[in-house]
Amino acid sequence: MKVDKKEVEHVAMLARIELSPEEKDLYSEQLSAILALFDRLREVPTDEILPTSHVLEISNAFREDELRPSSMPQEILGNAPDVSGQFFRVPKILE
């Protein structure tokens, strides 16, 4: 399965990654090679087979909807690149 440059650009857009022209060529080549290996999976009969998303027989783990101690805002903001009061500051979102 050949992954051409247009597809690489589309996937990069979905993944929110910017690629240089050299990287686009490189990933096109490498992804094509890797996916060629995966085409072998086609030969495995899987008609009635259920997909495994999880190896354990467990379902959603919930807890009681009760207030519990959480982290302090100052601690959480400690790793932030740009802070304004108790907010994370970012470049504008809307035009």
Next chain:
Amino acid sequence: MNLYEETIHGLHQRLVRREASSEEVTKSVLDRIAELNGRFNAFITVTGQSALEQAREADRRLSKGDPVGPLCGIPLAIKDVLSTRGVRTTCGSRMLADYVPIYDSTVIRKLRDAGAVFVGKTNMDEFAMGSSTENSFLGPSRNPYHPERVCGGSSGGSACAVAADLCIAAIGTDTGGSIRQPASYCGVVGMKPTYGRVSRFGLVAYASSLDQIGPITKDVTDCSLLLRAICGYDSQDSTSVETAVPDFPRFLNEGVKGLRIGVPREYFVGGLDAEVEQAIRKAIDAFERMGAVFVDVSLPHTEYAIPVYYLIAPAEASSNLARYDGVKYGYRAKGPFRNLAEMVRRTRSEGFGAEVKRRIMLGTYALSSGYYDAYYRKAQQVRTLIREDFRVAFQRCDVMVAPTAPTTAFRIGEKVGDPLQMYLSDIFTVSANLAGLPGISVPCGYNREGLPIGLQILGKAFDEGTVLQTAFAFEHQTWPDRKKPLLA
């Protein structure tokens, strides 16, 4: 014996009898790190000051005669993918180069409560993606047996530290073999528990249905002690299993007489290095002499394990790594930016290394509209077949033995240009992650160049006990053949 050469169980005796103090042991380890880490690059962060404080606290508990567990006062190294409160946790990435967690992972909390001493955070492939520790933002770790060779990955730093006595024991993580394969390349013991045994709370996620935390140690006894200390249900991990933690050390002396050992025939086909195969065959002979019974088994879908893993893991990774956007923590690219979207794209492009980007791209592609059924869903269906292979095979045997890796440690730089070649070194380890089963790697020999070879023992779900029992019997039999690295 120098204090840094000791094991957990050896030191525990000496500490309890007050023949040595934790402070002395910790100083011994820290001095050795100062001397050798520059050469081997096992550690990203060394926490000397806090380690000595922890050691003194452990000594206080020991001198009061309080009942203490075997990990009290023991210097440990922690792979830099586990959150440690107040201590930089980089995951081997520029993206988290200055990130300092505000909480401890459950495993760290358990070890702290047990009185362990943390000497530092170890080097790893970026975000645990890799098989050599060459994908680290901080450069590769060097194999103590041959410094121009890799340590394996992604827990290369931890395996290196244990092999070179830069810690008494270490913690690593294993998603596709990242504990077992570096243990194999570095001549130490490494174990991946059953999925769900060890809490992933605080573990920076790579592939959530595959990731597990586990011990890397100098011997099997230490492995059983460290495993026991970190296992246990945790309500903060929704994939944690509520099942009792067996007293693993109790299994060690059971022996292997009458034990049925399966040898999966698909693991002995092409691509397996001749000297590695020879060492595994020798190990099989040793088990036979000890009274084990060998059963030929088949895992027919083995040849599909790599494509299945390299579709599922990157797909899960693309979702897990979507959080790195430069907004709340971690790296943020330098502006000015037209808008948030541009900042996010630039941050992710600059913050992630090539292999991480490659896997995010692969995963995103496999999950994208038009390709989801052909790739991701198909891979999940074949995953079911791989699990079924093991279920059927384990009806006829108690454990299985196999090589851990097809080769010994390769040269630094040898495989970086060919991602596919790198992926193939995981061929014997990924299946255990896909099936959620426990597996250990123990040293079983050295090749002509003195490079370590690992024997892998796989077990049934939640049957780490029998795996450890088998590993211990083998180690006990072959202990005189073990060679420490010369550190030339």
